Amino acid sequence: MKTTEKMENKHEKKYLRMTLNERIQHFLLLSSFITLVITGFALKYPEAVWVIWFRKLFGENTFELRGIVHRIAAVVMVADSLYHIFYVIFSGRGRKLIIDLWFTKKDLTDVIGTMKYYIGKSDTKPKYARFSYIEKSEYWALVWGTVVMTVTGVFLWFNNFFLPIISSFGMEISTAIHFYEAILASLSIVVWHFYFVIYNPDVYPLNRTFITGYMTREEMEHEHPLELEEIDKMEEEMKSETEEESIKKDAKSVSAEPESKTTEEKKI
Numbered sequence: 439m440k441t442t443e444k445m446e447n448k449h450e451k452k453y454l455r456m457t458l459n460e461r462i463q464h465f466l467l468l469s470s471f472i473t474l475v476i477t478g479f480a481l482k483y484p485e486a487v488w489v490i491w492f493r494k495l496f497g498e499n500t501f502e503l504r505g506i507v508h509r510i511a512a513v514v515m516v517a518d519s520l521y522h523i524f525y526v527i528f529s530g531r532g533r534k535l536i537i538d539l540w541f542t543k544k545d546l547t548d549v550i551g552t553m554k555y556y557i558g559k560s561d562t563k564p565k566y567a568r569f570s571y572i573e574k575s576e577y578w579a580l581v582w583g584t585v586v587m588t589v590t591g592v593f594l595w596f597n598n599f600f601l602p603i604i605s606s607f608g609m610e611i612s613t614a615i616h617f618y619e620a621i622l623a624s625l626s627i628v629v630w631h632f633y634f635v636i637y638n639p640d641v642y643p644l645n646r647t648f649i650t651g652y653m654t655r656e657e658m659e660h661e662h663p664l665e666l667e668e669i670d671k672m673e674e675e676m677k678s679e680t681e682e683e684s685i686k687k688d689a690k691s692v693s694a695e696p697e698s699k700t701t702e703e704k705k706i
């Protein structure tokens with residue numbers, strides 16, 4: 439199975455990073471997450487300026503509407519996450535995704551190497567493979583954050599059902615965890631994720647891979663040089679295999695030609 443497919447046009451070679459299916463999963467996560475952040479913090483800070491604007495826009499029912507929208511977005515995010523679990527278990531590309539996202543010893547040496555590069559102790563930055571240690575950490579932080587927000591969110595949503603089970607103290611703990619994890623998640627997206635896909639001078643104003651699905655060769659050279667080397671090597675091997683096959687085919691067709699003709703040709 440191909441991990442990275444390429445698309446060639448007249449001018450540049452492009453490398454597939456996200457299929458349409460993966461881009462839709464990402465879009466659903468992105469839109470539901472932003473909606474959850476806005477509607478969630480609107481509950482906690484009803485007097486904030488931006489919440490007052492919402493109140494002016496939507497009138498008296500703003501808070502009822504906010505609760506409904508928060509729950510709809512939560513359902514979208516949870517459904518998207520469940521689909522993602524299904525995708526990584528039952529599709530070949532999904533299984534490869536998890537294998538490539540899993541931490542290896544190289545990630546540790548990459549962290550040290552990158553830090554040395556940033557403080558000027560090394561002239562070269564480590565070469566990242568399909569996913570850098572940064573992308574891997576972001577992915578697993580997202581998995582953890584989604585589990586925490588879903589569990590605590592379900593407790594808050596169905597509080598009548600869970601109150602006798604976890605008591606009012608458990609409910610308070612759930613609310614606190616939901617709130618602090620919401621701050622952590624929002625900050626990690628705005629500061630961490632947005633830095634790597636937006637503010638970073640290497641990709642500014644926007645890494646468009648989540649829209650187009652592809653990276654250029656130049657971007658691959660910069661972001662995932664080790665993976666690019668592997669792709670090039672694989673392509674070289676495939677090319678030489680094809681050449682060998684066509685030489686064998688030619689040899690076969692020459693030996694399969696009628697004896698008389700070959701003799702005739704020899705005479706000439």
Ligand code: HEM
Nearest residue numbers: 474475478479481505508512587588591592594595617620
């Ligand atoms: C990562 C995404 C999420 C963020 C950023 C977020 C944010 C918030 C925040 C800041 C609050 C206010 C907490 C407080 O009053 O101290 C809240 C409340 C709440 N959240 Fe979330 N949340 C998220 C995901 C979820 C999920 C997945 C669910 C459900 C499964 C959920 C259900 C609720 C419920 C029921 C409340 C109680 C108040 C209400 O909205 O009526 N949230 N959320």
